[in-house]
Ligand SMILES: Nc1ncnc2c1ncn2[C@@H]1O[C@H](COP(=O)(O)OP(=O)(O)O)[C@@H](O)[C@H]1O
């Protein structure tokens with residue numbers, strides 16, 4: 013029996029077709045998403061159909077994992093009332109601050125919703141819409157997340173979500189496993205329908221070609237399931253977002269707001285730290301230097317650690333961790349001697365890695381193992397420099413679509429109906445080791461602190 017897993021992420025849709033018994037990939041496809049921080053959900057469905065052409069119909073079960081947090085606002089008849097506002101859209105930063113104040117501060121949000129909402133969270137997008145598009149807000153009768161909407165369109169019997177993705181809305185209690193509808197109502201100004209929260213391996217419907225549909229989840233929860241993340245492991249993903257996350261048995265509640273207290277896709281929890289600037293820092297720097305990504309790696313590896321003092325603050329699209337939505341990128345330390353393309357390339361790679369090393373620190377427990385995934389992990393320079401910056405050996409699992417694999421594993425789980433997910437083998441990984449370079453982190457931290465007062469109003 014074959015199963016399919018979908019990863020509808022920020023930049024593209026990726027689909028894997030796997031054997032249900034052991035997860036071996038027999039076929040895969042992908043299709044790009046339009047650029048931007050808002051999107052017509054129909055474009056996700058079109059990309060899914062293109063990526064899955066010729067392979068989705070071979071699956072006996074399907075699950076969709078997708079970018080977290082996006083607000084898909086629906087009207088009375090289930091129609092999309094405006095383009096979905098995505099996780100990386102920072103226009104709701106002021107709404108986030110307003111909501112945090114209204115409920116009595118960050119600690120109260122962390123206690124009730126597991127997270128302190130920054131602009132990424134769905135709840136802040138509802139408030140932004142209530143203020144800026146009151147007519148559209150008034151028409152909104154239901155709110156779904158990207159994976160919920162795609163699952164519905166693939167044949168779910170009713171609107172459904174799962175604990176993992178629900179925990180990124182800001183109106184769900186991870187500890188209780190239940191919606192907090194009053195928080196959604198307060199944000200939008202009126203009651204709104206929310207999807208049913210399905211169990212982790214429930215069959216929630218059937219596709220038009222007769223495949224069973226599993227509930228799906230958020231992309232980071234999908235990656236945790238695809239990697240088989242275990243105790244002591246921290247996954248670091250370099251995709252459009254940078255994320256660091258671990259699977260835990262107890263919910264978390266971080267008053268500082270750095271750690272989001274998400275649920276995972278199996279009934280456990282997934283504390284996660286997310287940055288807004290990761291792989292695109294590398295593509296932007298490559299474009300700035302007029303090189304491709306392979307040449308960027310070569311340039312970065314030809315410069316010394318610390319890039320002779322050239323330091324980049326990578327907050328190109330504003331930042332979420334630290335919460336600096338009005339920030340922009342900064343390049344420091346340029347002199348006639350140090351202004352080389354190699355140093356700038358190295359500074360970009362180090363900046364992405366240090367921002368994620370700081371994210372790992374926020375998780376609190378030093379990892380036994382770091383697993384590096386996402387498109388940016390394909391960069392030679394990233395893989396080689398990562399252990400210098402993280403200060404521990406870094407495992408890079410063999411290149412694969414781990415989010416889509418996690419969704420496929422969930423589909424196989426729904427098919428099996430067993431209490432635990434099917435035991436697929438752990439991916440083979442290359443281990444990268446290097447002497448730690450704490451000075452690289454120190455020069456970055458000094459620049460981060462020195463620029464705290466520079467940000468524009470978001
Ligand atoms: N060799 C490479 N070096 C650096 N970045 C890369 C490389 N290969 C792919 N990427 C980047 O990875 C990103 C896509 O990663 P992915 O994890 O699929 O993102 P998302 O899931 O957010 O859509 C793109 O920005 C792409 O440019």
Ligand SMILES: O=C(CO)[C@@H](O)[C@H](O)COP(=O)(O)O
Nearest residue numbers: 021022079080099251252253
């Ligand atoms: O906002 C978060 C996590 O809280 C992001 O991780 C999104 O889930 C988007 O992920 P990618 O498309 O970058 O994988």
